[in-house]
Each structure stands twice: as C-alpha cells, then as structure tokens.
Amino acid sequence: MMQQILQTRVLKKTMLSDRVVGLTLGLDNGAALPAWEPGAHIELELAAPHTEPLYRQYSLCGQQDNTHAWQIAVLKDEASRGGSVFIHEVLQEGDVVPVSAPKNHFPFAANKKCLFIAGGIGITPIVPMVKAAVAAGLDWQLLYLARNTSDFIFLEDLQQLDRSRIKVHASDVEGQFDLQKTLMAQDGQTTVYSCGPQGLLSALEQYQQEQKELGWKLVLERFAVEADASTLTGNRFTVTLQKSGKRITVDSHETILSALKREGIKVKCSCQNGTCGTCETVVISGQPEHRDFVLSEEERELNETMMICVSRARSAELVLDL
CATH class of the missing domain: 3.40.50.80 (Nucleotide-binding domain of ferredoxin-NADP reductase (FNR) module)
Structure with a gap:
C-alpha cells in the first residue's frame, strides 16, 4: 500500500536504561512532522549498505505538541531478528532513517x-x-x-x-x-x-x-504473539496478483507471504505474526479469512485489506493489489 515516507535524521541517541535506547528523530530542514495521537506508532526502515532493509514499528512516546521531533524507545531484545540490535549497535546520531507517517492501531478515547x-x-x-x-x-x-x-x-x-x-x-x-x-x-x-x-x-x-x-x-x-500451527494453516487456495496476472497456489501449510517469497516476489513485511500492519495488502476480490490483530471488526467486515503474513482465504481465490 502507498504511504508517506519521511527521510528523518537521528537528532539524539541516549540510553534510557541498561537495555533501552531512546531516539529523537527530525527533519533536516526543521519542517513540522505529521501530527499524531496517543497510541500511534511509526515504521522505521533499517538497512546497512548492501543489505535487505528491515522494517520495524515503534510507538511514539514523546511530547505530542512537539511538531519538530519524534521520540521512540527501543528495547534490545534477546530474541531480536535484527531490528533492535541494529538500532542499539549500528545506528548513530546523524544517520538518516526513512520513517512512515504515524499509524494508530491502539487509539485512546477520553473515557471517564x-x-x-x-x-x-x-x-x-x-x-x-x-x-x-x-x-x-x-x-x-x-x-x-x-x-x-x-x-x-x-x-x-x-x-x-x-x-x-x-x-x-x-x-x-x-x-x-x-x-x-x-x-x-x-x-x-x-x-x-x-x-x-x-x-x-x-x-x-x-x-x-x-x-x-x-x-x-x-x-x-x-508487540508480538506466540503463533501455533492452527493460526497459520488451513485450506489450499489461489492468489492472483493483479498487476502481473501471476497465479500462485498457497498450500495448506504455508501463508500467503511465504508463498509469495517462494515465488521470488518481494513484499514488505516485519512481524510475520499479524500484529504490526506492515504487510497490509488491498483485496481486489475474494473473501479473506482474517487472523490478524490489527484490523477492527468493522474493517474486517469491509474486506478491503488483509495482513498476508497470517490471514488466509475463505474463498477459493483471492485477487490482491500486488
């Protein structure tokens, strides 16, 4: 899906605890960053030279009224697949980091x-x-x-x-x-x-x-879920990629994402357990079987998008905007 990408720079990097680093991100020209609401997160594209980028999501935790800087805090995860280690050990003040505009799957309402x-x-x-x-x-x-x-x-x-x-x-x-x-x-x-x-x-x-x-x-x-086999497997179905017309069979033991990778098709992804929203894909036709933790019940009923890292198909075929 198309989204706004901002070329931010690491303005400040500081240790908040033994295992947590804080980053302050801003734009070189001092321009205002997009507004955000409590519960929002941003997605960072992390890549060393000549490597495939990693996409990781971190909650915004700074001052909401500071329109010129975003703050995030990153725990160095012992089970890291590369993202937190990269931020702790490689990323430095002054580095450029492509960042998405804020998204919010955890909205706060002013309840009594x-x-x-x-x-x-x-x-x-x-x-x-x-x-x-x-x-x-x-x-x-x-x-x-x-x-x-x-x-x-x-x-x-x-x-x-x-x-x-x-x-x-x-x-x-x-x-x-x-x-x-x-x-x-x-x-x-x-x-x-x-x-x-x-x-x-x-x-x-x-x-x-x-x-x-x-x-x-x-x-x-x-932040993550412990997936068991039943959350990933199901009936065999076909995925058609609208842009190329390519048809791919998704076997009962694999996800749409893994089937695409098997065919050499690169798709942006991160968590691979249905929690982050990075792989959200537009559904052209067919009926998804939603297994993610991102979409609301109302969004699921619309069947306009799906998370292809975990969700499957109720229909025999899905046509996706890929």
Missing part, C-alpha cells in the same frame, strides 16, 4: 475512567495516553509492571504528573503482582488500556471474561 497497565517496554504507547488523560481532567490510574527495577523508564517524568495515581511494581523485589485484585475494583465506567508482553495481555483477556459482570472494557496493543 482509565486504568493504564504497562508491562516493561509496553510503557511507550501508554505515556502519551497518561498525559492526554491528565490534560482532559480524567479519572486515571497507572500500573507500571517490570521484571527488574532497572527496567523502568520515563518514571520520573510520569511521577511529576501525579505520583498518587501511579503504582510501580518490580517483580524481582516484590514478587508477582495481584492483577486480579486490581481488576476486581473496576466497574463499567472503566476502560483498561494495556501494552506489554503476551503473558500480561492474555491474563487481562482471561480476567475480563471471568469478570464480565463488572463491565470494564479492555483495549490492547500487542
């Missing part, structure tokens, strides 16, 4: 009561939400969880907003947090916004099902 739950690096999209809640005069609470006390970032900045509304919990010191007890105190006026590791998000989904009578709502941002 908000409970923000951040796990580790999941604090990044939550920070602008908390600041927006403060500006709107909302009733809010922040629960900030981390494995180690050294993992907390932005804590001093957050506590200056209202220390009494923030609960910080490091499991290396205090043990496992009683999340269920916190959620039992919520009601139908509360919206829970959470970003963090899959274990945290799965627990929240389970507690919401168990506490349906309380009526609190849940909005999640996933």
